[in-house]
Amino acid sequence: MATAVDTGAGVELLTGSEVMAHICRLADVDVLTAYPIRPYDTVMQYVSRMIANGEFDADYIPAESEHGQFEIVKHASACGARVFTGSSGVGWLYAMEPLAVTAGLRLPMVALVGCRALDDPGAFGTEHNDALLVRDLGWLINFPDTPQESVEMGLMAYRVAEDPRVFLPCAIAMDGAFLTHSQATVTLPSQEQVNEFLPPYDRGDLLLHPDNPITIAPQANEDWLMEVRRQSSEASKNAYTVLKEVHKDYCRIFNDDTNPFLDEYMTDDADVVLVGMGTMSLPVKVAIREMRKDGIKVGMVRLKWVRPFPTEELRASLSRFKAVGVIDRDYSFGSPYGGGILFNEVKAALYGANNEPFMKGFVCGLGGREVLLADVRSMTEQVLATIKSGKPDNEVTWMGVR
Amino acid sequence: MSIVSYEVIYRGIFQRLLANKISRTFVLAAVKDGKQGISFGRYSDSPERNGIPCKLFGYIADTKEELEEVAAQYEPKQVNVTICVDDTLTKGIESWGWYGLQPLNALTKPGGTIVLTSTQSAEDLAKHIHRRDTPYNISLIKSEPSFAGLWVYKDDGTDARCLGAALKACPDICSMASLAIAIRENVGGDEHVETARASYEDARSVEIKSGEGETETPFTFEKPGWEDMRLGVVIDAVGGHFKYGDSDGGYVPGRNEYFKKWSTRSMRPVLNFDKCTKCTLCWVACPDSVFDVTPDGFFDPNMEACCGCGVCEAICPVADCINMVNEVVFDERGSQYMMWKDDKPAFEKYVANANSKGKVENRHPITGLAGAFSGAGLESGHNASNFQTKSLKDL
Numbered sequence: 133m134a135t136a137v138d139t140g141a142g143v144e145l146l147t148g149s150e151v152m153a154h155i156c157r158l159a160d161v162d163v164l165t166a167y168p169i170r171p172y173d174t175v176m177q178y179v180s181r182m183i184a185n186g187e188f189d190a191d192y193i194p195a196e197s198e199h200g201q202f203e204i205v206k207h208a209s210a211c212g213a214r215v216f217t218g219s220s221g222v223g224w225l226y227a228m229e230p231l232a233v234t235a236g237l238r239l240p241m242v243a244l245v246g247c248r249a250l251d252d253p254g255a256f257g258t259e260h261n262d263a264l265l266v267r268d269l270g271w272l273i274n275f276p277d278t279p280q281e282s283v284e285m286g287l288m289a290y291r292v293a294e295d296p297r298v299f300l301p302c303a304i305a306m307d308g309a310f311l312t313h314s315q316a317t318v319t320l321p322s323q324e325q326v327n328e329f330l331p332p333y334d335r336g337d338l339l340l341h342p343d344n345p346i347t348i349a350p351q352a353n354e355d356w357l358m359e360v361r362r363q364s365s366e367a368s369k370n371a372y373t374v375l376k377e378v379h380k381d382y383c384r385i386f387n388d389d390t391n392p393f394l395d396e397y398m399t400d401d402a403d404v405v406l407v408g409m410g411t412m413s414l415p416v417k418v419a420i421r422e423m424r425k426d427g428i429k430v431g432m433v434r435l436k437w438v439r440p441f442p443t444e445e446l447r448a449s450l451s452r453f454k455a456v457g458v459i460d461r462d463y464s465f466g467s468p469y470g471g472g473i474l475f476n477e478v479k480a481a482l483y484g485a486n487n488e489p490f491m492k493g494f495v496c497g498l499g500g501r502e503v504l505l506a507d508v509r510s511m512t513e514q515v516l517a518t519i520k521s522g523k524p525d526n527e528v529t530w531m532g533v534r
Numbered sequence: 535m536s537i538v539s540y541e542v543i544y545r546g547i548f549q550r551l552l553a554n555k556i557s558r559t560f561v562l563a564a565v566k567d568g569k570q571g572i573s574f575g576r577y578s579d580s581p582e583r584n585g586i587p588c589k590l591f592g593y594i595a596d597t598k599e600e601l602e603e604v605a606a607q608y609e610p611k612q613v614n615v616t617i618c619v620d621d622t623l624t625k626g627i628e629s630w631g632w633y634g635l636q637p638l639n640a641l642t643k644p645g646g647t648i649v650l651t652s653t654q655s656a657e658d659l660a661k662h663i664h665r666r667d668t669p670y671n672i673s674l675i676k677s678e679p680s681f682a683g684l685w686v687y688k689d690d691g692t693d694a695r696c697l698g699a700a701l702k703a704c705p706d707i708c709s710m711a712s713l714a715i716a717i718r719e720n721v722g723g724d725e726h727v728e729t730a731r732a733s734y735e736d737a738r739s740v741e742i743k744s745g746e747g748e749t750e751t752p753f754t755f756e757k758p759g760w761e762d763m764r765l766g767v768v769i770d771a772v773g774g775h776f777k778y779g780d781s782d783g784g785y786v787p788g789r790n791e792y793f794k795k796w797s798t799r800s801m802r803p804v805l806n807f808d809k810c811t812k813c814t815l816c817w818v819a820c821p822d823s824v825f826d827v828t829p830d831g832f833f834d835p836n837m838e839a840c841c842g843c844g845v846c847e848a849i850c851p852v853a854d855c856i857n858m859v860n861e862v863v864f865d866e867r868g869s870q871y872m873m874w875k876d877d878k879p880a881f882e883k884y885v886a887n888a889n890s891k892g893k894v895e896n897r898h899p900i901t902g903l904a905g906a907f908s909g910a911g912l913e914s915g916h917n918a919s920n921f922q923t924k925s926l927k928d929l
Contacts, residue, residue, distance in 0.1 A: 238765040299765060338768055345771035345788065352767050353578040353631045359760035360767060366760070 146318045148282045148311035152218075152244050152304065153178035155286030157188040158326040162213035165193045165201040169223035170256055171308035172246030179216075198223040202230035202243075209239040210340040210348060214290070214333045218244030220308065222251050224262045234301045235270030236360070237349055238367065240293035240333065241301040242286070247410070247461075248308045249499045256308060257500015260409065260462040263305035264438070264473050270364045272302040272371055273439040275409040277395070279316045282306065284382065284390065285436070287321075287329060291378050294333045297370040307461075309500060310411035321386055329385045372440035393442035394449055395434040398424065402431035404515045405450070407478060408459040409435050412496070412503045416459070419508035430512045438474070443481045450482055455490040457515040459531075461497045469493065471528045490518040493528035507531040537600055538706045539610045541641060542590040542696075543618040543627060545800065546582025548681045552619055555693045555721055557590040560700075563708035563716035564594040570601040576609060578631030584841050587627040587797050594707055614704040616642045617696050620679040621652035622800045622861040624662035626752055628793070634754040635796055637664035644668035647703035647739055649696055651677040654862060656740040662865065665747035671739035673699050678896070679800070694726040698733030710734065748865075753794055776828050778872055783829030789839050795822075796867065799842025801858045801904060803835050804888050807874045807881075809855040816846035816856060826869075834871035844904050858904045863892035 146154070152175050156164065166176040182188035191208075195201035198219050205215035219227060224245055234241050245263040249255035263273055272292060276285040282304070289302040306312050340348060352360065379392035397417050399405055406416055413434050423430050433449055433456075435442070450456050458479075460472020467476055475493035482488050494511050497503040511531060518525045540560065544553035554573075561571035571594045579588035591610055595601035604610070618624070618638060626635040642648055648670060652659055656672040680692035694717060701707055708716075714727045769790050776784035803816075810832060817825040817833045824840045825833040835846070842861065850856040874881040894904040 236766070338765060345773070347769040347771050347790075348766055350767055350769055350790070351630055355578070355631055355633065355757060356763075356767060359758075359763050362760035363763065363765060 143317055143319050145315045146279050146320075147174065147313055147315050148276065148279045148306045149174035149244070149246070149313070150178050150315075151279045151282040151318055151320075152216075152286055152306075153182060154320055155283065155290075156190070156216045157182055158321065158323060159214060159287070159290050159330055161190050161216045163191045163193065163205055163208040163215045165195045165204045165215075165217045167195045167198050167201045167219065167223065169198070169220045169248075170246065171248060171258075171306075171312040172218045172220040172223070172244055174246070174312050175218060175244050198227040199230060202227040202234065202241075205241055206230050206234045206237070206239055207340075209234070209241050210237070210335075212333065212335050212339050212341065214294070215241050216243070217241070218246065218304075220246040221248035221256070221262050225250065225265065228265075231266050231271070231301075232269050233349070235266075235364065238299040238338075238364070239301065240290075240299055242289045242293060243301065243303050245303050245305045246308050246312045247305050255499050257498075258308040258310060258410075258461065259498050259500075260305065260460070260473070263303055264462055266303060267439055267473070270300050270368060271439060272298075272300055272437070273305055274302070274437045275305045275307075275435065276311065277409075277411050277413040277434065279311070279314075279318045281436075282311070283318065283321065284386075284388065287326065288375065288378065288382060290333075291330055291382075292371055292375050295370075295374045295378070296334070296336060298367050298374055299338075300364075300367055300371060305410070307411040325385050329381060368440060372442070375437065375440060391436075391445075393435065393437055393445045395432075395436060396449065397432040397434070399431035399433060399449070399452070401429055402453060403429040403519065404455045404457065404512060405431045405433050405453050406457045406459055406508065406511060406515070407433050407435065407450070407474070408461070409438065409474065410461060412459060412461060415503045415505055416508050419505040419512075422505065423509060423512060428512060428516070435474070438477070441477060441481065446478065446481050447485045450478070450489055451485045451487040453489050454519045455492070455515045457492050457494055457511050459494045459496050459503070459511065461503075463495055463498065469526050469528050471495075475528065490515075490524045492518060492525050494531050495528065496531040501532055504532060536706060537593065537595045537604055538704055539594070539604070539613045540592045540615040540617060540700060540704065540707065541610070541613045542592075543616065543620075543623055543638065544588055544590070545585040545620050545623075545679075545681070546579060546588040548585050549619050549679070550582060550588070552680055552693055553588070553590050556617060556619075556696050556700075557592045559693070559697055559713070559716050559720050560592050560707050561594065562720055563712040566712035566715055567708050569708070570595050570598050572601065572605055574608075576629065576631070579629050581630075583630075584843065585798065585800060587623055587629055589627070589629075610641060612643045612646075613641045614643055614646050614706070615700045616646070616648040617700050618648060618650050619692065619696065620681075620800060621650060621654060621659055622679075623797060624650070624659050624862070625748075626664065626797045628753075628795065628797045634792075635752040635794070637666070637752055639663055639666060639670055642670045645670065647671040647673050647700075649673045649675065649699045649703060649737075651675045651679060651692060651696070652862075653678060656742075659862075660740075660742045660747050662862070663742070663747045664752055665745050665749060667744050669741055669743050671703070671741050673703050673737050673739045675699055675733065681896075689722065691722075691726060691729045693721050694729040695733040697721075698730035698735075699737040701730075702734045702737040703739065753796065755792055776826050776834070778828065778875060781829040784827040784831070786826045786836075787823045789823070789836075794838045795841050796838065799840055799861055801842045801844065801861050801892075801894055802837065802840055802864065803842075803844075803846050803856050804859045804885055805833075805835065805870050806855050806857075806885055807832055807871065808878075809852050811852055811855075813851060815849045815851065819845050819849045821845060826871075828871050832871055834869055836869075837867035848901070848903055857889055858894050859888045860892035860894055863888060
């Protein structure tokens, strides 16, 4: 919390939330709203301090609730303001009405979801269910795994969300505590680089402004709504192509060399891979290194974006392996095989692929419980067992549960 | 195989209970005859704000399978009887659903009947209804529109009278014996049953021949596809100038090109421009931006945008400058300002005629406001002594 704010480029020690605050400053966000709930609330503190120190100029509005918080930035976005807000857990759910209509109205907005268990029982450890609840509404969702990757995810979020071909809101889903509260060294980009990457938000003739008098969100019944939904469907598809296109720009300007959708680790010669999102990548990667010493050919494929879902890339990647284990830091009670959200989506994406691998689902690390190295090894062994038996294992296994 | 269908056309909210009683009672009566039936509203009419034109439908069939065959597609293509409980809807029906203007007789089968409550003559009313290629009948129930249903049900026997007259027009709906039981169980007592019987006996149809009626082509539009629609259903509100002769100025606000409110209102403001002080209050207070500003600073109510709420009349500080007039007496939707400018004596006559023929008597006793929106007429509405059991011959 006592991190000094350095507004120039250089290496700093920052949490994911602090990085997000810096992205707000570098992106010159116009309107921010805030309502406290942990772990998201850390970003409020960093942003308000920057504003108080005169390092960042923006309208910072503490709202009366999450519902009001998201409504305010929604309207500001309609008026052409670049906006930022966020929440966590059931606070994010209390804003569900504005969350739905923001996407429906095609208003770009960037929101930090400090991922947190949904109460009750009162809990604030990380689970991905809160962020994933908006996955069907048009929201774009990414899951950075480190403070450094939060730079990419934050800047890409603004660029893709504000592209006129997209005009959709974007959630940056950070694992509570593991990313929102953990400091790591980060190289921040310079203001010049950000200016080159991020054009001003231009709403064109959809701008709600006295100089451009329009009515938005009128009553529209069954003769009209399906066309509106069809437009949103197209925008979501566009988000996929725009993201790929924009990511090239990102790599060029910021001298980076990442894949837009997937982070593959030790997959070149792997027999099996584990698939997951967010900060679990750290224990998984370390466990992979240990297992490699024992001759086990295992790797990881981490999804950076779950919306738009990189179906093509994932099919191409995962059909290279004999078997795949999907680790969900979320639950979907009563779902096919009781699998998590990611497991069922990955399975659907792989349906009918050439060399469709065996797929086994795991639920792990709920409520902020750690994903242990031993868990990762056990999951890998269970996936390997399906190859040995030559039969798929549809059982979804809960790991690290008493 | 026998299927009969009917529709009840009414002003949203203000006549909802009335319409629902009519539609439900026929089904409940038909069920007593051993038939099958359903009654349902056109969902896109919801929310039924501000007297928006709405529809209820009913199907009666001999068997469940027959009923399912017709009910599988939501809105009927044709009905045996159209029951309309507000005569201002003779000008057409434009619902929230942005369908354009649907003629009142659009679904009435060739040779079918429109049962209509009105104090006007069938011939006068037929002039408002859009002409078509096939004949139909009008069966009149002499009555003011029964405006009630938001908070209080105005039990003035309109329901029973409509049921009786509609049964006469389409005897296949149910037997009179079953209708009598259904009325007793769901509408009212013996008085209602007698009213329905009297209405049945008295009902007379006037045939409207093909080609008779309003010659105007009803307002329609091509619905754009998703690729042509602006994102989020954005509607331009950008205005333009008011043009009259050589003068070009003032302000006409942008309006929804798909929704004209031509039949939303049951009354309209008529302006006496000679008395207008240009105080701007009507223009400011109008909730629907109805008033176009003329180059010389008058406020001209645009009949594509007016829902007839009467706020302008209520707020106007000048006596007899704005008067709400019953919509049914008008057969045009033109600019009053232009009529006045073109020919002042003729416009004076127009205003005098409108005010005398279409004077809105039904006003709230305290506020003096007119129309169903104001709650006018409710105090007499739930007074049982107002109940009409008189047959047509007595009126």
